[in-house]
Every structure is written in C-alpha cells, then in structure tokens.
Amino acid sequence: MDTIRVRGTVADGFEKVRDEFAAAVTAEPGLGAQLAVRLAGRQVVDLWAGPGVTGQSLFALYSSGKGAAYLVVALLVQDGVLDLDRAVAAHWPEFAAAGKGDLTLRDLLAHRGGLIGVEGGFSAVELADDRLLAQRLAAQRPYWRPGSGYGYHAFVIGALIGEVVRRVTGRSIQEIYAERVRAPYGLDFYLGLPEALETRYVPVQPARGGGQGAPAPDSLTGIAFNLNATPPTDLVDFANTRAVRALGPTSSGSVGNARGLATLYAAAISEMDGRPPLLAPSTLAEFTKPHATGTDLVTGEPDHFLLGFEAQGVRYPLLGAGAFGHSGAVGAQSFADPGSGIAYSYTRNRFAIGGGGGAQENHRLIAAVLHAIS
Structure with missing residues (x-):
C-alpha cells in the first residue's frame, strides 16, 4: 500500500526516510504531503503523497516565507x-512614533520590538498587503518595552523588515527575492503566486477533527495572530484567498512546494549548479547566532530565534546548533543544517492536529535523514 500512496525517489541509503514518510501520510488518510532533502546541494529525497498531489503541487506555506x-x-x-x-x-521616520525611535533592524529580526499587532486588529485587506501593514504599524505603541523580552511577530515581521528594505533599496523583498534567489535557482516557492500557476495550487484544509481552542483575543498570542480583529482571522480562509496568494505577504502568504524550499536552503549553504553558497561564512555566523534567549512571550517556545530564522537546533536537538530555517502554520518545516550539509523541507496541505508550525512527524523524518547520513 505504501508504494501506491508514496511516489518519488530516494538515494541509496535513504530508504528508511521513505518508510517514515509513508508512515506519516498513512496515519492521516487524505493528507497531501511532500518531503525533499538535499545533501551538500545534491537531491537525495524527493517524495510526495495524497489525493491529487504531485511533486510539483503548490501548497499554502504561511510563515515559511519568512525564511526567504x-x-x-x-x-x-x-x-x-x-x-x-x-x-x-x-x-523610516514615521516609525519613530510611540517610543520606537531607537529600535534597530537587529531588534526587529530578533522579535524584540514588541510590535506584534495593532489595537483592534488588521482587516483582511491589510493582512494581504505588506505596505498597508507597515502603515498601520508605524504609529502603533509596542506591546512590551522593546528589548525587555521577545515574542513571535507572526503576521507582521515581514512587513516591518520589508519596509526597511523598501526605504533603503526602493524595491520590495518580494522583488529582490524573485530576482536574486527564486529565478536563478528555478525555485517553486513564491512570495506572490503568478495567476498562471494557480492550477497547481492545492487548497489548504483545516485540521482533522478541528483545532485547539483559540487563545484570548486580547492576549499577546491573540493579538499576534490577529484574533483581536472583527472578525478574527481564519487561517484556512486567509490562505485560500487568491488576493493573498497574488500579493504574497512575506510573513504569511508564501506558496510553494518542498522541492522549492529545500533548494532555497541548499543554495544558502552549499554550492549549487556551479554557484557558490549565497551566504558567506561571516554572514552565516551572524544570522545563526542566538539573539533571543528565554521564553517567547507569544508562543511560549524556549530560545525560539537566531537572527530572524528559527533556532532549529533547539526544536530538533539532533541538529546542529547553527541549523536555521522556518516552520509554516500547516505543520510545514524547512531548514538548512550547515554542520551536516542538509537542506530539508516537509510540506503539507492540512493543518496538523494541535496546530502551530512543525508537525510532530518532522521529529521522526529528521531523525531518519540524519541516520541515513551517519
């Protein structure tokens, strides 16, 4: 049955990775999922399963776009x-309002700014558009004293850093990403999905049996996930809206597949197609240092971030301390582990039971990958 359900290829020695992937999709009937792994730039795993799903299918990958x-x-x-x-x-002079004049780009990337949302929440139109988000956020007072703690800026971090990029370069993160990363490497991962590719989009589904109870709208978690809006944001409806996919808000609106994300992270750390790694050793060292220790005020996760990127070595202790990447709300997980040379991406089209980024099967899948290279 597994050979019918699971399609794709694995390199010699990675057969147990296929077995773990088969177990994961078998445990959730109807799930669409993909797994791609590169080792030192070379593809060693390319698997997919689920109704109507291929290796080229495009899923809503939410916060995975933060990594790009x-x-x-x-x-x-x-x-x-x-x-x-x-x-x-x-x-960005307008940003100095409400006591934010001393906040640095490093503060924003480390999620230390306290600017997780706005009073009354964002409209659906604002959430889809990084420029509109930035305009609202410029006047907002932080929800904690900047630097006194850190918390996941779930819907807004891309708009905040994106406005800095726009003010300095005159171009959006989406435009620079497409030119410098997506197009040169032919990545099937988009911050703004062209309409011509909509036929490959597989709509996201809610968690089987429903999700967990929602946090209080006026809690830091509720504010960060725009539950203080009227109506509160429904993540399934949000991603299944064409306007969101078209505009590609960097914090929440990415669309792509496992192949695209695995190649993105491989390009960051490995030679690819005769090109040197995108990140020089000094840059890699800076962005993979822990910048936020203690407990995340929004998610409750310990030692959550490096510089922008999630600290994947904390979430998955089998990885190296410098492993960096980002999860996506459906349970997707993608990262690079410079120590082992792995670039990994697991994507799915249904919210994982329990919610949050990084579905539990990632622990078993990652362990199988590391065992294959040991």
Whole structure:
C-alpha cells in the first residue's frame, strides 16, 4: 500500500526516510504531503503523497516565507546595503512614533520590538498587503518595552523588515527575492503566486477533527495572530484567498512546494549548479547566532530565534546548533543544517492536529535523514 500512496525517489541509503514518510501520510488518510532533502546541494529525497498531489503541487506555506525574507535581508547585510544596528527610523521616520525611535533592524529580526499587532486588529485587506501593514504599524505603541523580552511577530515581521528594505533599496523583498534567489535557482516557492500557476495550487484544509481552542483575543498570542480583529482571522480562509496568494505577504502568504524550499536552503549553504553558497561564512555566523534567549512571550517556545530564522537546533536537538530555517502554520518545516550539509523541507496541505508550525512527524523524518547520513 505504501508504494501506491508514496511516489518519488530516494538515494541509496535513504530508504528508511521513505518508510517514515509513508508512515506519516498513512496515519492521516487524505493528507497531501511532500518531503525533499538535499545533501551538500545534491537531491537525495524527493517524495510526495495524497489525493491529487504531485511533486510539483503548490501548497499554502504561511510563515515559511519568512525564511526567504530573512535570506534577502542577510544578502543585503552581506552586500553592505543594510546595517543591522542602525535605527529603523533613520530609514523610516514615521516609525519613530510611540517610543520606537531607537529600535534597530537587529531588534526587529530578533522579535524584540514588541510590535506584534495593532489595537483592534488588521482587516483582511491589510493582512494581504505588506505596505498597508507597515502603515498601520508605524504609529502603533509596542506591546512590551522593546528589548525587555521577545515574542513571535507572526503576521507582521515581514512587513516591518520589508519596509526597511523598501526605504533603503526602493524595491520590495518580494522583488529582490524573485530576482536574486527564486529565478536563478528555478525555485517553486513564491512570495506572490503568478495567476498562471494557480492550477497547481492545492487548497489548504483545516485540521482533522478541528483545532485547539483559540487563545484570548486580547492576549499577546491573540493579538499576534490577529484574533483581536472583527472578525478574527481564519487561517484556512486567509490562505485560500487568491488576493493573498497574488500579493504574497512575506510573513504569511508564501506558496510553494518542498522541492522549492529545500533548494532555497541548499543554495544558502552549499554550492549549487556551479554557484557558490549565497551566504558567506561571516554572514552565516551572524544570522545563526542566538539573539533571543528565554521564553517567547507569544508562543511560549524556549530560545525560539537566531537572527530572524528559527533556532532549529533547539526544536530538533539532533541538529546542529547553527541549523536555521522556518516552520509554516500547516505543520510545514524547512531548514538548512550547515554542520551536516542538509537542506530539508516537509510540506503539507492540512493543518496538523494541535496546530502551530512543525508537525510532530518532522521529529521522526529528521531523525531518519540524519541516520541515513551517519
């Protein structure tokens, strides 16, 4: 049965990865999922399963787009275009309102700014458009004293850093990503899905049996996930809206597949198609240092972030301390582990039971990958 359900290929020695993937999709009848892994740039796993799903199918991958946005920022820092320790307001004067004048780009990337949302929440139109989000956020007072703690800026971090990028370069993160990363490597991962590719989009589904109870709308978690809006944001409806996929808000509106994300992270750390790694060793060292220790005020997760990227070595202790990447709300997980040379991406078209990024099967899948290379 597994050979019928699971399609694709694995390199010699990675057969147990296929077995774990088969177990994961068998445990959730009707689930659409993909798994792609590269080792030192070479593809070693390319699997998919589920009704109507192929290796080219495109899923709503929510916060996975943050990883692409952080990669763009890292490239601009590497180029000397952006200074991590310069005040945001030096580029974006309106941002200085409500006591935010001293916040730096580094503060934003480390989720230390306290600017997780706005009073009364965002409209659906605003959530789909990074420019509109930035306009609302410029006047907002932080929800905690900047630097006194950190918390996941779920819907807004891309708009915040994106406005800095726009003010400095005159271009959006989406445009720079497409030019410098997506197009050169032929990535099937989009911050703004062209209408011509809509036929490959597989709509996202709610969690089987429903999700967990929602946090209080006026809690930090509720505000960060726009539950203080009227109506509160429904993540399934949000991603299944064409306007969101077309505009590609960097925090929440990415669309793509496992192949695309695995190749993105492989390109960041490995030679690919004769090209050197996108990130120089010094840049990689800067962006993979822990920048936020303690407990995330929004998610409750310990030691959640490096610089922008999630600290994947904390979430998955089998990985190296410098493993960096980002999850997506459906349970997707993607990262690079410079120590082992792995670039990994697991994607799915249904919210995982229990909600949140990084569905539980990632632990078993990652362990199987690491066992294959040991």
